[in-house]
Amino acid sequence: MNYLIIGASSGIGSEISKKLNEQGHHVFTAQRNAVNSVGNHQQFNAVENDLDVSQLPDLIDGLVYCPGSINLKPFHRLTTQDFYSDWQINFLGAVKVIQSVLPRLKSAKGAIVLFSSVAAQTGMSFHASVASAKAAIEGLTCSLAAEFAPTIRVNAIAPSLTDTPLANKLLSDDNKKESAAKRHPLQKFGDVNDIASMACFLLSKDASFITGQVIKIDGGLSSIR
Numbered sequence: 001m002n003y004l005i006i007g008a009s010s011g012i013g014s015e016i017s018k019k020l021n022e023q024g025h026h027v028f029t030a031q032r033n034a035v036n037s038v039g040n041h042q043q044f045n046a047v048e049n050d051l052d053v054s055q056l057p058d059l060i061d062g063l064v065y066c067p068g069s070i071n072l073k074p075f076h077r078l079t080t081q082d083f084y085s086d087w088q089i090n091f092l093g094a095v096k097v098i099q100s101v102l103p104r105l106k107s108a109k110g111a112i113v114l115f116s117s118v119a120a121q122t123g124m125s126f127h128a129s130v131a132s133a134k135a136a137i138e139g140l141t142c143s144l145a146a147e148f149a150p151t152i153r154v155n156a157i158a159p160s161l162t163d164t165p166l167a168n169k170l171l172s173d174d175n176k177k178e179s180a181a182k183r184h185p186l187q188k189f190g191d192v193n194d195i196a197s198m199a200c201f202l203l204s205k206d207a208s209f210i211t212g213q214v215i216k217i218d219g220g221l222s223s224i225r
Contacts, residue, residue: 001025001026001061001062001108002025002026002028002056002057002059002060002061002062002108003020003025003026003027003028003060003061003062003063003064003203004028004029004030004056004060004062004063004064004101005017005020005027005028005029005030005063005064005066006029006030006063006064006065006066006067006093006097007030007065007066007067007068008027008029008066009029010164010165011066011162011164011165011166011192012066012115012159012162012164012192012195012196012199013029013064013066013067014192015192015193015195015196016064016066016196016199016200017029018196019196019197019200020200020203023200025061026057028055028056028057030051030097051097051100051101053100053101053104056101056104057104058104058107059104059107059108059110060101060104060105060108060110061108061110061111061203062110062111062112062113062203063097063098063101063105063110063111063112063113064112064113064114064199064203065093065094065097065098065112065113065114065115066115067089067090067093068089068090068115068117068130068134068166069085069086069089069090069130069133069166070130070166070167070169070170071085071086071129071130072126072127072130073126073129074125074126075126075128078128078129082129083129083132083133086129086130086132086133087132087133087136089133090115090130090133090134090136090137091133091136091137091140094114094137094140095140098112098144105152106148106151106152109151109152110152110153111152111153111154111155111202111203111207112144112152112153112154112155113155113156113157113199113202113203114137114140114141114154114155114156114157115134115137115156115157115158115159116134116135116137116138116141116156116157116158116214117130117131117134117158117159117160118158118159118160118216118218118221118222119131119134120134120135120137120138120158121135121138121158121214121222122221122222134158137156138156138158138214141154141155141156141212141213141214142212145211145212145213146212149211149212153202153207153208153210153211154211154212155202155207155210155211155212155213155214155215156213156214156215157195157198157199157202157214157215157217158214158215158216158217158218158222159190159194159195159217159218160184160189160190160217160218160219160221160222161180161189161190162189162190162191162192162194162195163189163190163191163192164192171189177189183221184218184219184220184221185219185220185221185224186219186220187219188219189219190217190218190219194217195217198215198217202215
């Protein structure tokens with residue numbers, strides 16, 4: 001099968017790409033600079049967030065949009081540009097990619113996996129900008145799942161803090177890691193394998209009866225006290 005992963009250079013996107021590649025699928029990732037294909041994994045140009053879809057196959061069985069941001073500031077310090085930037089990265093980027101490859105997804109009766117955040121539904125201080133953008137992703141997920149059914153399934157994953165390069169500042173030393181772990185009922189923070197495994201499941205035929213869902217992978221943070 002052919003899978004398109006946006007944001008596969010590191011972290012969760014990289015792990016998803018690796019898992020799909022190991023399963024023998026053809027994995028395509030958008031990068032600013034094209035590189036040679038390696039095995040079943042092909043990278044291709046993305047210019048100003050617009051995909052050159054001519055480099056993609058006619059059938060795309062699954063799309064994962066991974067780019068995100070962690071922009072944590074008190075509300076009074078957030079600028080309009082902060083909100084716009086988070087909206088652009090987390091939400092509008094996903095919209096543009098989906099619109100670009102929609103005919104290929106329809107032809108394949110494929111699946112879409114988007115990324116929200118535990119902060120979209122669980123109030124957290126200093127998360128106003130990114131939580132707003134991720135909440136928009138959840139609304140988009142439900143709306144598109146309804147509009148595209150029964151042809152394309154659309155789901156989202158809402159992780160808590162996960163050990164990725166994006167979260168380096170929040171997990172930069174042992175004290176921060178211990179504090180982050182203690183905030184979760186399971187006494188640990190997220191691992192990319194946990195998130196990537198769910199994404200691969202949602203793309204697969206094993207999830208053929210799942211659409212319009214926001215799957216929380218957050219160590220119980222959003223539901224257990």
